[in-house]
Amino acid sequence: MKILIVIPMKEEFEYFLKSCNSLGYKTEDCTVGKLSAKVIPELNVTLARGGFGKVKFAVKTQHLLDAYTRWDLVICAGTAGALIDDVSAGDVVVATATVEHDFCNTSGKASLPKFEGKDTVISSLRHVSLPAGTAFKLHFGIIASGDEVVLEKRRRSSLHKLTGALVVDLEGAGGARACRFSDVPFVEIRGATDNADQYTLEDFETNLEIAMDNVAKLITSWINPREHKEKDLSI
Numbered sequence: 001m002k003i004l005i006v007i008p009m010k011e012e013f014e015y016f017l018k019s020c021n022s023l024g025y026k027t028e029d030c031t032v033g034k035l036s037a038k039v040i041p042e043l044n045v046t047l048a049r050g051g052f053g054k055v056k057f058a059v060k061t062q063h064l065l066d067a068y069t070r071w072d073l074v075i076c077a078g079t080a081g082a083l084i085d086d087v088s089a090g091d092v093v094v095a096t097a098t099v100e101h102d103f104c105n106t107s108g109k110a111s112l113p114k115f116e117g118k119d120t121v122i123s124s125l126r127h128v129s130l131p132a133g134t135a136f137k138l139h140f141g142i143i144a145s146g147d148e149v150v151l152e153k154r155r156r157s158s159l160h161k162l163t164g165a166l167v168v169d170l171e172g173a174g175g176a177r178a179c180r181f182s183d184v185p186f187v188e189i190r191g192a193t194d195n196a197d198q199y200t201l202e203d204f205e206t207n208l209e210i211a212m213d214n215v216a217k218l219i220t221s222w223i224n225p226r227e228h229k230e231k232d233l234s235i
Helices: 010-022 054-067 119-125 153-163 172-182 200-223
Strands: 003-007 028-032 035-040 045-049 073-082 092-100 114-116 138-145 167-169 186-194
Touching: 003 010, 003 054, 010 045, 010 073, 010 200, 028 045, 035 054, 045 054, 054 073, 054 172, 073 172, 073 200, 092 119, 092 172, 092 200, 114 172, 119 138, 119 186, 119 200, 138 153, 138 172, 138 186, 167 186, 172 186, 186 200
Parallel strands: 003 045, 003 073, 073 186, 092 138, 138 167
Antiparallel strands: 028 035, 035 045, 073 167, 092 114, 092 186
């Protein structure tokens, strides 16, 4: 299975790579279309940067899908702000669905675009064996996505009420739209860095590395041929 992992920001990308390297995986430089990328041959994974915000992320994801048409799965991997107290910094959320929370349609019945994650991938991730000593919690639920950095508790509460989401980010809906257009399976995985409140920017910097390290541990544990040689990763 050929997996494309698209990571929004440079810092997120670098910490994900650092974690993979610390786990013993070698990376190689490559190019997909116009974009520079990395390959992890042992995992059959390609890593690329998608950019900040859902539009840039959608454009780059679509380019990656057009430049190479044989991807079996696209994973949007990055960080997010927690919308509920049960999700702590460092925890990882696998999206059962990504909801575009800032889609405003006043011409008819209000309806937020919703993009379901690939069900067989989500089911498989529920049974992943994480490395010994892993401290973070793994959650499954809705992720809200929109071009908004949430910095206020009232907005945090209203977003959770509106979408039922566990966390919020800026890019997932863009990647989900590109994958739906190209008919490629998609799933979003996010590490929580903050509580989407007035301390978000400070907490983001503090928890960024651990959040991306945990995301990388989850993904590599899921597809790791060293420990899961008999595991069926078909989607």
